[in-house]
Amino acid sequence: VSYRLxxxxxLQGRGEFVRLALEAAGADYxxxxxxxxxxxxxxxxxxxxxxxxxxxxxxxFLEHEGRIIGQTAAILLYLGPRLGLAPNDEIDRLxxxxxQLTVSDLVAEAHDVHHPVGTGLYYEDQKPEALRRxxxxxxxxxxxxxxxxxxxxxxxxxxxxxxxxxxxxxxxLSMFQIVEGVRYAFPKAAARALKKTPKxxxxxxxxxxxxxxxxxxxxxxxxxxxxxxxxxxxxELDA
Amino acid sequence: VSYRLxxxxxLQGRGEFVRLALEAAGADYxxxxxxxxxxxxxxxxxxxxxxxxxxxxxxxFLEHEGRIIGQTAAILLYLGPRLGLAPNDEIDRLxxxxxQLTVSDLVAEAHDVHHPVGTGLYYEDQKPEALRRxxxxxxxxxxxxxxxxxxxxxxxxxxxxxxxxxxxxxxxLSMFQIVEGVRYAFPKAAARALKKTPKxxxxxxxxxxxxxxxxxxxxxxxxxxxxxxxxxxxxELDA
Numbered sequence: 001v002s003y004r005l006x007x008x009x010x011l012q013g014r015g016e017f018v019r020l021a022l023e024a025a026g027a028d029y030x031x032x033x034x035x036x037x038x039x040x041x042x043x044x045x046x047x048x049x050x051x052x053x054x055x056x057x058x059x060x061f062l063e064h065e066g067r068i069i070g071q072t073a074a075i076l077l078y079l080g081p082r083l084g085l086a087p088n089d090e091i092d093r094l095x096x097x098x099x100q101l102t103v104s105d106l107v108a109e110a111h112d113v114h115h116p117v118g119t120g121l122y123y124e125d126q127k128p129e130a131l132r133r134x135x136x137x138x139x140x141x142x143x144x145x146x147x148x149x150x151x152x153x154x155x156x157x158x159x160x161x162x163x164x165x166x167x168x169x170x171x172x173l174s175m176f177q178i179v180e181g182v183r184y185a186f187p188k189a190a191a192r193a194l195k196k197t198p199k200x201x202x203x204x205x206x207x208x209x210x211x212x213x214x215x216x217x218x219x220x221x222x223x224x225x226x227x228x229x230x231x232x233x234x235x236e237l238d239a
Numbered sequence: 240v241s242y243r244l245x246x247x248x249x250l251q252g253r254g255e256f257v258r259l260a261l262e263a264a265g266a267d268y269x270x271x272x273x274x275x276x277x278x279x280x281x282x283x284x285x286x287x288x289x290x291x292x293x294x295x296x297x298x299x300f301l302e303h304e305g306r307i308i309g310q311t312a313a314i315l316l317y318l319g320p321r322l323g324l325a326p327n328d329e330i331d332r333l334x335x336x337x338x339q340l341t342v343s344d345l346v347a348e349a350h351d352v353h354h355p356v357g358t359g360l361y362y363e364d365q366k367p368e369a370l371r372r373x374x375x376x377x378x379x380x381x382x383x384x385x386x387x388x389x390x391x392x393x394x395x396x397x398x399x400x401x402x403x404x405x406x407x408x409x410x411x412l413s414m415f416q417i418v419e420g421v422r423y424a425f426p427k428a429a430a431r432a433l434k435k436t437p438k439x440x441x442x443x444x445x446x447x448x449x450x451x452x453x454x455x456x457x458x459x460x461x462x463x464x465x466x467x468x469x470x471x472x473x474x475e476l477d478a
Contacts, residue, residue: 053394054334057341057387067330071340078333091306094317095293101310101340102296108347116355116368118375129355129368136357148296155292 003029003079006045007060011229012177012222014072014107015060017100020173021076023216025083031221033059072107073100076170085170096164099152099171103178106145110181111230113137113237123227123234134237138189142182143196149175150197160199161206168210175200176207181231186238242268242318245284246299250468251416253311253346254299256339259412260315262455264322270460272298311346312339315409324409335403338391338410342417345384349420350469352376352476362466362473373476377428381421382435388414389436399438400445407449414439415446420470425477 003022007015009031022029033045048068049055056070062078069078077097080086086093116133117126149163158166163175179200182190194201207213216222225231242261246254248270261268272284287307288294295309301317308317316336319325325332355372356365388402397405402414418439421429433440446452455461464470 050390053396054391056337057344057384069333069337071337074333074337074340077336094308094313097316098295098308098310098313101313105296105347108344112351112355116351117371118379120375120379126371129371132356132365132368136359140357140359145296151289157292 001028001030002064003027004032004063005029005060006032006048006063008228009034009042010223011226012181012231013060013229014104016177017072017103017170017174018060018062018075018079019221020177020213020216021079021083021085021170023221024168024173024210024212025085026212027083032063073097073104076100076174080170083170085168085173087165087169092164096169096171099149099163100174102145102148103171103174106141106178107230109137109141110185113185114232114234123232127236130234130237134186135239138186138237138239142186142189143193145178146182146193146197146200149178150200153199153203161203163203168207172203173207173213176204176213179204181225184225185231185233187233188238240267240269241303242266243271243302244268244299245271245287245302247467248273248281249462250465251420251462251470252299252468255416256311256342256409256413257299257301257314257318258460259416259452259455260318260322260324260409262460263407263412263449263451264324265451266322271302312336312343315339315413319409322409324407324412326404326408331403335408335410338388338402339413341384341387342410342413345380345417346469348376348380349424352424353471353473362471366475369473369476373425374478377425377476377478381425381428382432384417385421385432385436385439388417389439392438392442400442402442407446411442412446412452415443415452418443420464423464424470424472426472427477 005015005018007013032040033042045059054068056068060072060075061068061070062075069075086096113134114123114130115126116129123130152163153160156162163169163171244254244257246252271279272281274280284298293307295307299311299314300307300309301314308314325335352373353362353369354365355368362369391402392399395401402408402410
């Protein structure tokens with residue numbers, strides 16, 4: 001096994017952005033916390049979060065050739081060239097990374113919609129706050145983020161088939177996950193916003209039809225969305 | 240002028256992490272939105288946020304040799320080697336970037352303490368929510384982040400004077416800003432947490448005494464902390 005991914009086993013969460021890259025590239029990887037055996041399982045993951053050099057603040061993190069790399073966008077920055085999912089030019093790579101960091105911002109905000117008070121409490125204990133936060137997220141933030149992604153597709157000199165350059169990158173894969181996520185969590189608000197971003201929807205559809213991604217989505221390795229992840233469907237938060 | 244930084248003029252905010260790097264290196268830069276004249280001021284900044292290729296989702300962003308680079312941590316990833324504030328090795332650079340991305344996470348959480356419902360409303364319109372969020376931030380999140388930074392200093396094979404390697408990096412400068420920020424916003428909670436992170440405090444003190452940083456802090460270029468920035472002092476949120 002070349003790559004060992006460490007992330008919570010029962011949800012898509014931030015780990016899913018890394019899984020999609022590994023799956024699209026057909027990489028030889030192990031989703032360690034989902035396996036059983038010695039040096040596997042959730043214990044193997046939490047064990048690597050202290051007492052070793054350069055341990056990460058939080059999952060996901062990746063182990064490769066004796067290195068540990070944390071932070072979703074940094075993992076993808078590392079994996080991109082190795083998996084053939086990033087451009088060759090340094091400045092193009094930085095642009096791709098900048099797009100991914102903006103994905104991370106959207107993901108953090110999507111999480112905070114159901115946890116506006118903090119991660120230490122259940123959703124049920126912060127519902128009034130979540131109702132208020134969801135309103136702004138639906139009406140202002142989802143459209144603002146999706147419009148920005150649409151604009152990038154629109155302005156790509158190599159055409160709107162990809163975010164950067166003329167071939168598939170890890171950020172294209174992340175766009176698939178973002179569209180799926182907002183559709184799952186906020187079906188009404190997402191439908192409204194996505195009507196204005198046809199190129200983003202077309203990209204999502206192309207990614208869904210990539211043979212490796214299609215096989216992954218049909219497999220047990222793709223955990224369904226659920227109410228432990230980043231994108232959670234609480235009907236009262238949508239409108 | 241080599242570097243042109245675009246950020247809101249009247250607050251430290253996320254731009255300050257970039258300013259500290261430019262100032263420590265004695266770089267030739269212009270803080271564009273703070274200047275007057277053609278192609279300067281806030282209008283020059285907002286003008287670069289649409290209608291041009293690769294415009295950023297939000298400030299800060301940097302213009303250098305015709306490129307525009309956004310996202311604080313990505314700007315520092317770009318500037319680090321150019322300003323002599325990053326190690327040479329690719330994997331060490333990625334580790335440094337990973338630390339900076341965790342700084343970004345802390346900054347986002349510090350902001351959300353006073354804006355738990357959203358950025359579209361004033362603090363005064365989300366005070367009950369902020370009071371709840373602040374409690375978890377003070378008791379759980381500040382210690383967790385600061386302990387992680389302390390551990391990195393502790394485990395640096397080159398010694399605890401720096402986060403990575405044996406010389407100054409942009410992340411060391413960011414540690415100064417983080418310590419200053421939590422002390423300003425949450426003086427009581429910060430004092431408690433920082434008692435347990437002596438190496439982090441020592442690093443903050445060394446950074447404050449760097450000649451270029453000392454000169455910067457004494458200049459008008461250093462905007463004082465205020466209640467428009469990320470770190471805001473609302474006494475009711477501290478304890």
